[in-house]
Amino acid sequence: MFLLEHLWIIPALPLLGAALNGIVLRRQAHAVVNTVALGSTALAFASALELFREFSALAPTSIPWGENFFPWIWAGDFRADYALQVDQLTMVMLLVVTGVGFLIHIYSTGYMEHDGGYGRFFCYLNLFMFFMLTLVLAANYVLLFVGWEGVGLCSYLLVGFWFHKKSATDAGNKAFWVNRVGDFGFLLGMFMIFRNFGSLDFARVLPAAAGAPADPAGHFGTFTWIALALMTGACGKSAQLPLYVWLPDAMEGPTPVSALIHAATMVTAGVYVVARSHIIFLHSPIAMAVVGVIGCVTALFAATIALVQTDIKKVLAYSTVSQLGYMFLACGAGAFSAGIFHLMTHAFFKALLFLAAGSVIHAMGGEQDMRKMGGLRKQIPWTYWTMLIATLAIAGVPGFSGFFSKDAILSAAFLSPYGGKILWAIGAVTVLLTAFYMFRLIFLTFFGKAEYDEHQIHVHESPNNMLVPLVILAVLSVIGGWQAAPALWGGENHFEHYLAPVFADAASAMEPSTSAMNAHSIEQQLTLVALILAALGFFIAWWLCIKNPKLRDTLAETFSTPYRILVGKYFVDELYAGAIVRPLLWSSTNVLWHGVDEGLIDGTVNGVAHLTGETGDRVRHVESGNTRSYASWMVLGAVVFTSLLLWLAVH
Amino acid sequence: MVPISYFVVLSALLFGLGVVGFLFRRNIITMFMSIELMLNAVNLAFVAFSRAFDQLQGQVFVFFVIVVAAAEAAVGLAIVILIARNRQTLNVERVNLLKL
Numbered sequence: 001m002f003l004l005e006h007l008w009i010i011p012a013l014p015l016l017g018a019a020l021n022g023i024v025l026r027r028q029a030h031a032v033v034n035t036v037a038l039g040s041t042a043l044a045f046a047s048a049l050e051l052f053r054e055f056s057a058l059a060p061t062s063i064p065w066g067e068n069f070f071p072w073i074w075a076g077d078f079r080a081d082y083a084l085q086v087d088q089l090t091m092v093m094l095l096v097v098t099g100v101g102f103l104i105h106i107y108s109t110g111y112m113e114h115d116g117g118y119g120r121f122f123c124y125l126n127l128f129m130f131f132m133l134t135l136v137l138a139a140n141y142v143l144l145f146v147g148w149e150g151v152g153l154c155s156y157l158l159v160g161f162w163f164h165k166k167s168a169t170d171a172g173n174k175a176f177w178v179n180r181v182g183d184f185g186f187l188l189g190m191f192m193i194f195r196n197f198g199s200l201d202f203a204r205v206l207p208a209a210a211g212a213p214a215d216p217a218g219h220f221g222t223f224t225w226i227a228l229a230l231m232t233g234a235c236g237k238s239a240q241l242p243l244y245v246w247l248p249d250a251m252e253g254p255t256p257v258s259a260l261i262h263a264a265t266m267v268t269a270g271v272y273v274v275a276r277s278h279i280i281f282l283h284s285p286i287a288m289a290v291v292g293v294i295g296c297v298t299a300l301f302a303a304t305i306a307l308v309q310t311d312i313k314k315v316l317a318y319s320t321v322s323q324l325g326y327m328f329l330a331c332g333a334g335a336f337s338a339g340i341f342h343l344m345t346h347a348f349f350k351a352l353l354f355l356a357a358g359s360v361i362h363a364m365g366g367e368q369d370m371r372k373m374g375g376l377r378k379q380i381p382w383t384y385w386t387m388l389i390a391t392l393a394i395a396g397v398p399g400f401s402g403f404f405s406k407d408a409i410l411s412a413a414f415l416s417p418y419g420g421k422i423l424w425a426i427g428a429v430t431v432l433l434t435a436f437y438m439f440r441l442i443f444l445t446f447f448g449k450a451e452y453d454e455h456q457i458h459v460h461e462s463p464n465n466m467l468v469p470l471v472i473l474a475v476l477s478v479i480g481g482w483q484a485a486p487a488l489w490g491g492e493n494h495f496e497h498y499l500a501p502v503f504a505d506a507a508s509a510m511e512p513s514t515s516a517m518n519a520h521s522i523e524q525q526l527t528l529v530a531l532i533l534a535a536l537g538f539f540i541a542w543w544l545c546i547k548n549p550k551l552r553d554t555l556a557e558t559f560s561t562p563y564r565i566l567v568g569k570y571f572v573d574e575l576y577a578g579a580i581v582r583p584l585l586w587s588s589t590n591v592l593w594h595g596v597d598e599g600l601i602d603g604t605v606n607g608v609a610h611l612t613g614e615t616g617d618r619v620r621h622v623e624s625g626n627t628r629s630y631a632s633w634m635v636l637g638a639v640v641f642t643s644l645l646l647w648l649a650v651h
Numbered sequence: 652m653v654p655i656s657y658f659v660v661l662s663a664l665l666f667g668l669g670v671v672g673f674l675f676r677r678n679i680i681t682m683f684m685s686i687e688l689m690l691n692a693v694n695l696a697f698v699a700f701s702r703a704f705d706q707l708q709g710q711v712f713v714f715f716v717i718v719v720a721a722a723e724a725a726v727g728l729a730i731v732i733l734i735a736r737n738r739q740t741l742n743v744e745r746v747n748l749l750k751l
Contacts, residue, residue, distance in 0.1 A: 625747050628674065635670055 003051045004058070007067050007084040007137060010051065010094070013044040014129035022123035030118055034109055037122035041105045041129060045098040052095065055086055063087050063501060066139050066203060073142065080200060085139035089502045092340060093136040093272060096347045100264045101129050103469040107355050108256040110466035111362060121161060121254070128154035132265050136272065141190050141200040144273070148186065148237065151266045152179050158261060159253040171249040178246040182236015186273075189229030193280075196222050206279050210505055214283035227280050227287030230273060231294070238270025240328060241298045244321045245573055251313040255358030258313060263320050263354050264347035271327040271343050275336045279505050282334065288418045292332020296413075296426045299325030301570070303433035307440070308566045311368050312357050315441050319394070320350055322430060326409050329427055333419035335412030336506050337499040341484065342405035344495075348480045349393040349402055352473035356387035359462040359470065360445060367452065370444040377446035379459040384446050386470040391442050393477040395435040396534045401481030406431065408484060408493065410530055411523040424526070431530050435537025443545035488527075658699030665692035679731050679741045683724075690720050 003009065017040030025032055058065060064087035073080040086094075105125060112121050128151060135147025152175075160172030190200060197205045215221035234240070239247035250262050261267070274281060274291060281287050299322045306318035323346050330339030361368055363380050377384040393400035396407070410431075414424040461467070483494035544552050556563045565571070622633075665688055672685030694713045701709025735741055 627743050627746065628677075631673055635674065 001054060003047055004054050004065055004086070005067060007051075007086065008069055008082075010044055010047045010098075011130050011133035011137060013040045013047065014126040014133065016040055018123050018126035018130060021119050021126065026119060028119060030109070030113070033119045033122050037126055038102070038105050038109070040126060041098070041102045044129065044133070045102045048094045048098040051086065052091055055091055060501060064090075064139075064203070068139075077198060078194065080140055080142035082143065083139035083201070084137040084143075085202065086137070087502050088499050089272075089275060089340065090136050092344060092499070094133065096344050097129070097132050097136060097265050100347050100351050100473075101132075101260060103472055104256050104260040104264075104351060104355065107259075107358070107466050107469040108254075110463045111256050111358055112254060113463075115254075117161065121158075124154055124157045124161070125257075125260070128158070128261060128266070132269075135269055139202055141193060141202075141205075144276075145186065145190065148233075148269060148273075149183065151261070151269065152176065152183070152237070155179075155250065155257075155261050155266055158257040159250045161253055161257065165252070168252040171246075171252040175246040175250050178243050179236045182233045182243055185229045185232025185236070187233075189226050189233065192222070192226045192229060196226070202276065206277070209279045209283060212283065215285070217285040220286065221284070223280055223283040224286045227277070227284045228290060230277055230280070231287065231291055234270030234274050234328075235294065236270075237273075238267050238324045238328070239321045240270070240294050240325065241301060242572075244298060244302065245576060247321055248314055248317040248569070251311075251317050255313065255354055255361060258317070259351045259354035259358070262317070263350040267320065267324060268327070268343045268347070271324065271331065271339055274328070274331045275340055275503075278331070278336045278503060281331070282505060285418075288332055288334065290332070291328050292413070292418060292423055295325045295328025295330070295332050296423045297325070298322070299329060299430045300426050300433070301325075303430045303437065305566060305569050306437040307433060308563065309437075310371050312360065312370050312373075312441060312445065313354070313368055315370075315437055316350070316353050316357055319353075319434065319437065322434065323350065323394070326406065326427065326430070329413055329423060330409040333409070333412045333416040333423065334506050335409065335416060336503045337493075337496045338405065338408035338412050340499060341481070341495050342402075342409055345393065345401035345405040345477070345480045348473055349390040349400075349477040352386060352390040352470060352477050353394065355466070355470055355473065356383050356390060359383040359466055360387075362462050362466070363459050364452065365457050367457070370441060372452050373445045374448040374451040375446070376450075376459060380461045382461060382467045382470065386467075386474040387446075388442060389474040390477050391438045393480075395438050395538065396431055396530060398531065399478070401477050401479070404481030404484040404487075407523075407527050407530065408487070408496070411526050414526055415519055415522065428530055428533055432533040432537040435534040436541045439538050439541035440545055443541060447546055448549070488524075655699055655703040659696060662692045662696040662699065665689075665695065677742050677744055679734065679743050679746075682743060683727055683731065687720060687724070690716055 066085035068083040131150025138144035160169045236243045302318045302321035327339040393402040413419040487493040669689030697709040
């Protein structure tokens with residue numbers, strides 16, 4: 001019971017690590033930095049495991065378990081405390097964040113070894129862990145928002161980690177600004193929640209929401225507005241349309257950062273918030289539809305862009321956007337546990353993909369263009385095999401983790417009353433695209449002949465501290481989905497069962513429209529279709545990259561317009577630049593800066609000062625220093641006063 | 652009895668002479684004497700009114716004015732002597748260190 005009563009210890013550990021590395025132990029030897037950073041993260045992971053043990057022993061009635069540590073903001077009716085809580089959802093997030101986070105910390109000791117900012121890097125990384133743990137442990141929206149903004153800050157710091165590169169600082173800024181748009185929505189959502197429920201504590205808001213009548217279909221009521229506002233925040237943080245643009249650019253950061261923050265943990269915060277607030281979303285049919293459609297369209301949209309990218313990390317970035325789309329599709333279909341399930345398996349295999357890509361980049365001496373790689377599987381076998389396992393997982397090959405989670409999402413999309421055949425169809429097409437772009441990545445990187453100068457680049461396998469996390473994540477990418485395996489032959493999905501207490505309301509709202517037996521046979525058919533599509537994707541990738549590479553260029557020429565649109569990423573960045581950034585910049589410069597700031601504010605202040613000076617300059621000539629002129633003024637004054645007195649006396 | 656208006660007019664004339672002298676002469680001593688003239692013009696008015704209204708306050712005022720004028724003369728003449736010593740001039744136009 002110790003950790004349950006002292007939940008604060010878990011986020012405090014990485015915070016301590018960050019403080020030590022960032023303030024006390026600056027510019028120490030790598031061994032010192034490693035001890036502090038890895039030690040604090042390992043302890044956090046160990047604490048999470050111990051917490052899991054204690055938590056499992058709790059009676060179901062005392063879940064969610066909450067601890068209120070100290071009052072934080074009290075103002076009138078408003079109360080927000082430093083209060084943490086644990087339920088099954090938090091537990092899953094905790095284990096994923098600390099576990100994957102720890103592995104990525106280990107990996108970073110190898111990847112960042114020759115970087116000048118070693119201590120700074122681990123300080124930021126630990127700080128990120130602190131905020132992420134605050135986010136998932138928070139017992140109210142306000143504290144969650146602190147974690148939410150904190151991870152955004154760390155994302156900004158780590159994307160712009162190599163701040164001497166203009167592109168990196170620009171990418172950091174972009175991530176920050178785009179997230180501000182989303183955060184605005186999140187804040188509005190919090191305001192509306194407080195206004196309607198008088199509190200921001202999960203323990204008060206969510207039961208109150210569950211008891212309130214739902215918004216009727218097609219009606220924009222309270223729940224709809226709250227849910228849409230929260231979804232805006234989730235779109236920003238989790239890189240969904242239309243706010244996904246920052247994530248591909250965020251790949252400017254070091255690769256372990258891409259793996260930890262921009263694939264496994266931070267970007268899933270939006271999914272977590274939607275799942276945490278699922279009662280609010282379930283009370284609004286419009287919001288559910290919006291979440292589902294955004295997720296589904298984003299999944300397809302990002303996957304099409306990933307088809308033609310040549311930068312290995314950009315492919316993975318768009319793939320992440322696409323997979324996050326799947327998670328939102330699951331939430332929109334009401335299958336929140338499937339969304340969280342995919343969140344977990346995705347954390348394993350996408351972190352692995354990024355780390356393996358980092359290992360490839362490391363082996364190639366910094367090269368990221370897949371066209372300049374090729375034939376690497378012999379030189380870096382460990383990287384190749386682990387990356388292949390992750391690819392099989394994301395492509396949805398049976399037995400691997402991604403298969404189970406994606407299957408759960410697609411069948412939910414098809415069967416759920418919130419879903420529909422169109423959502424399922426788009427998701428299924430995305431399965432094909434996913435398989436294609438992932439195997440294209442594998443084939444271009446590891447197969448074929450070497451496209452680089454073998455005299456210049458000496459390909460070398462990464463050191464063990466980078467390979468061990470790869471292997472562990474590879475194992476997790478395989479077995480990470482097995483809890484759901486019994487569902488395939490009609491048994492129970494253990495993961496779903498574990499989360500069932502959290503999503504009890506969702507389950508009751510999701511009465512299947514067809515009978516259980518019928519649903520099961522439909523599920524099996526859907527699985528089969530998804531498998532065929534994935535196999536097709538693999539086959540096309542093989543055909544275009546191994547069997548007949550010339551065909552790729554022919555295709556690109558034949559379909560030059562769509563090809564250019566895809567390479568240009570649908571020109572969304574250009575659209576935003578033209579429609580939003582440049583008008584904003586223009587009006588800020590010409591209206592707000594030159595007009596309001598310089599003209600009005602400076603003008604008023606300077607004008608008053610100028611007026612005073614000018615008046616003084618004119619009037620000072622009265623003070624001539626000449627005795628006779630003073631005397632004249634005195635006489636003049638006396639005459640004026642006397643005249644005044646006389647005039648008054650007469651009248 | 653001489654009417655009060657005679658005294659007042661005389662007082663005004665003397666005061667006016669004092670003002671004119673004060674404004675238009677450049678010699679500090681002359682200006683000083685013009686001030687005395689103005690003070691005494693006022694004194695004359697005080698005494699005249701005192702007598703006309705048969706009240707003593709006016710005459711008491713006159714004594715005060717004489718005392719103040721004596722004190723002023725003592726300080727003022729001391730200043731004049733110092734200026735004369737330092738500047739070798741009594742022209743007030745030249746005493747203008749405070750001028751911009």
